Amino acid sequence: MALIAAARGLYFLAAMLLFGGEAFAALLRARLPAIAPVKMAAPRWAAWAVALVAGCAWAGLAAMQMADALDSQVMVRSATDTLFGQLFLARMAALVLLAAVFALMRGHRLAALIAAALLVLPAATSHAAVASPAGFIAIGGTLDAVHLLTAGFWIGGLMVLALLFARKEPNILLALSLFSDWALVAVLLLVMTGMIDALQVLLGNKGAMAPPYLAVLGAKLLLVIVMLGLAAVNKFKLMPKADDRTIARNAAFELGLGAIVVLLAGALGQLQPVL
Numbered sequence: 001m002a003l004i005a006a007a008r009g010l011y012f013l014a015a016m017l018l019f020g021g022e023a024f025a026a027l028l029r030a031r032l033p034a035i036a037p038v039k040m041a042a043p044r045w046a047a048w049a050v051a052l053v054a055g056c057a058w059a060g061l062a063a064m065q066m067a068d069a070l071d072s073q074v075m076v077r078s079a080t081d082t083l084f085g086q087l088f089l090a091r092m093a094a095l096v097l098l099a100a101v102f103a104l105m106r107g108h109r110l111a112a113l114i115a116a117a118l119l120v121l122p123a124a125t126s127h128a129a130v131a132s133p134a135g136f137i138a139i140g141g142t143l144d145a146v147h148l149l150t151a152g153f154w155i156g157g158l159m160v161l162a163l164l165f166a167r168k169e170p171n172i173l174l175a176l177s178l179f180s181d182w183a184l185v186a187v188l189l190l191v192m193t194g195m196i197d198a199l200q201v202l203l204g205n206k207g208a209m210a211p212p213y214l215a216v217l218g219a220k221l222l223l224v225i226v227m228l229g230l231a232a233v234n235k236f237k238l239m240p241k242a243d244d245r246t247i248a249r250n251a252a253f254e255l256g257l258g259a260i261v262v263l264l265a266g267a268l269g270q271l272q273p274v275l
Contacts, residue, residue: 003057005266005267007061008269011051012262013262015151015152015158017155018118019152019153020148020159023153024133024182034149036169038163040263045102048185058088061077061115063078083125091118091121094114094117094118098111114150123142144193144197147197151186151258152185154187155258155262157183162252184235200220204266209274210272220268223260227258
């Protein structure tokens with residue numbers, strides 16, 4: 001179970017970096033053409049490779065867990081006869097398409113759309129989808145998809161800002177202002193959907209709440225609160241002072257915390273909410 005949680009968490013982290021990085025890079029080009037395009041070849045291909053390896057590992061380990069064995073027949077049946085497997089095939093197809101876009105084009109919009117699919121497809125089999133009222137998985141799946149996309153924009157956008165800080169971008173304050181405006185909306189949606197998802201999962205299952213699930217959920221929420229605090233300090237205290245160095249340090253710390261949060265979310269997906 002721990003290996004599946006790790007693979008799941010790494011997949012989501014890579015998909016979030018892909019989506020958020022491409023989305024914010026596209027936003028920068030559209031709103032702030034004075035800022036030279038961000039060089040993203042290395043991080044985008046690294047994230048793509050992690051998504052591919054982690055996604056395959058997640059599927060293989062999940063198939064082995066369901067069948068207590070792993071061979072070609074088990075993998076084929078898992079990929080064709082289950083919703084999880086069918087979504088895995090769709091994600092692999094999206095990864096192939098994304099690689100073609102990276103190799104043939106320089107634009108970010110199409111890449112962001114494909115990366116969004118990579119990120120939201122697993123929402124159809126999430127705890128929130130399963131716990132949807134009256135069995136309508138579209139309700140929980142949609143909420144979880146919005147939650148994933150907003151988290152991805154936040155984390156991927158922080159990666160782009162880190163790249164801008166690293167190259168000593170002279171217009172970094174403009175980029176920070178643009179990111180903070182859009183991230184504010186993303187974070188509001190992130191918190192709202194996260195609360196609804198958590199309540200839906202906890203209240204939609206019969207039985208006592210499982211302590212391991214509650215512990216991991218609590219740790220995740222605590223780290224998100226710290227991230228929100230850092231974002232607020234950057235926006236309302238440091239940006240008016242143009243304190244680039246401290247903002248860069250806080251943003252890097254915020255990105256690191258975000259990575260831990262995503263890995264914890266990967267563990268949540270493998271834990272049972274109730275006893």
